[in-house]
Amino acid sequence: MDLGLKDKVVVVTGASLGIGLAITREFLREGAKVVGGSRRPDNLEKLGHAENLIPVSVDLSTPEGPDLIVDKAIEAFGKIDILINNVGIAPAREGFLSVSDEDWEDVLETNFMSMVRASRAALPHMIKQKSGVILNISSESGRQPDTILVDYSVSKAAMLSLSKALANEYGPMGIRVNAVSPGPTRTPLWDNPGGFAEGLAAQFGMDKEEAIVHFARNVRQLPLGRLGTPEEVASVVVFLASEQAAFVTGAEYTVNGGSLRAF
Structure with missing residues (x-):
């Protein structure tokens, strides 16, 4: 199946490990141009694809980090077609009372505010070209909170809510927004x-x-x-980013081996 992703410009946050690395690799296989952001982008440099891959060393939990990576994409390729909000941390906790204000801020800044800021940076470019795709990597924890991941679970629920809101607002402008929620991967x-x-x-x-x-x-x-494997999540992400999913927006795709059984 031709996904029509050749020469599309993709920004991936948290691109150097796990699901983010698998997503980056899959887009490169499809001929896309990828700007991948990470605090430690060494793994990206090992992928090759020098003409189609720009690794960016960036702290996406900072207010300026997401702007920096979007600006790199515009500077290098003149546009941004697809934004993958993937960066995230999941520190194990002993329960709600063990989570300090600083803990909450660290997780929400990294997981949720990076999505807010990257989307805010990318959307004006997508609006101008009247097309674009934003995919947010949430988690089954956004619907099934885990005691030892209480702040992480809240951040992922927020991502699901904002995904729906953005899909509603920007669909009329030709921009699709969806979420992918992996289970145990x-x-x-x-x-x-x-x-x-x-x-x-x-x-x-x-x-x-x-x-x-x-x-x-x-x-x-x-x-x-x-x-699950990171590659199995990446396959769904790349499909949703493609024209094969042109009528899909405001949706959450679960990639969880059947772990959530409720409707």
Whole structure:
């Protein structure tokens, strides 16, 4: 299927790890031009595609960070067709009372305000060209809050709400806005030292791989019986960004192995 993404200009926030890296790689495969922002863009530089990929070292939790990456896209390619608001952090908490004001600010600035600011920077360019796509990477936690991720869950719920609001306001101007909500996905948050996998291994008294399988099949009872992969999320994102999804806006696509069973 030709997705018609060749030479489209894509900005991806949080582009150097996990889902963001998979999204960046998938757009490059489709022939798009990608401006990828990250605090540590080293992984992007390893992808090659020098003519179609601009890694940007940027802190997207700051007020100026999202403007910087959008400005880079305009400077390099003269337009922005697609914005992927992906950057996010998910610190584990001990519960609501353990989360300080500074904790709340850190998560909301990184996860939610980066989306606000990047969208605000990109929209004038999209309005001028009467076309554009904004895709926001939320989470199943936005609908099913987790005690140990309370502030993260709130930030993802806010992303879902703003996605709908932007779709309503800017649809008449030719701009589509959708959200993609992954479920449990095996990103570096799982495999890094001190990550989720080590925590589950200690909790269940198993090695890491056994603990992950036990978690997926018996704890979360995922109908597909496994965690998702970043590439599976990226495939949905790239489809929604394409003209094959030209009549899709204001929607939330879940990529969660069936973890949320309610309508």
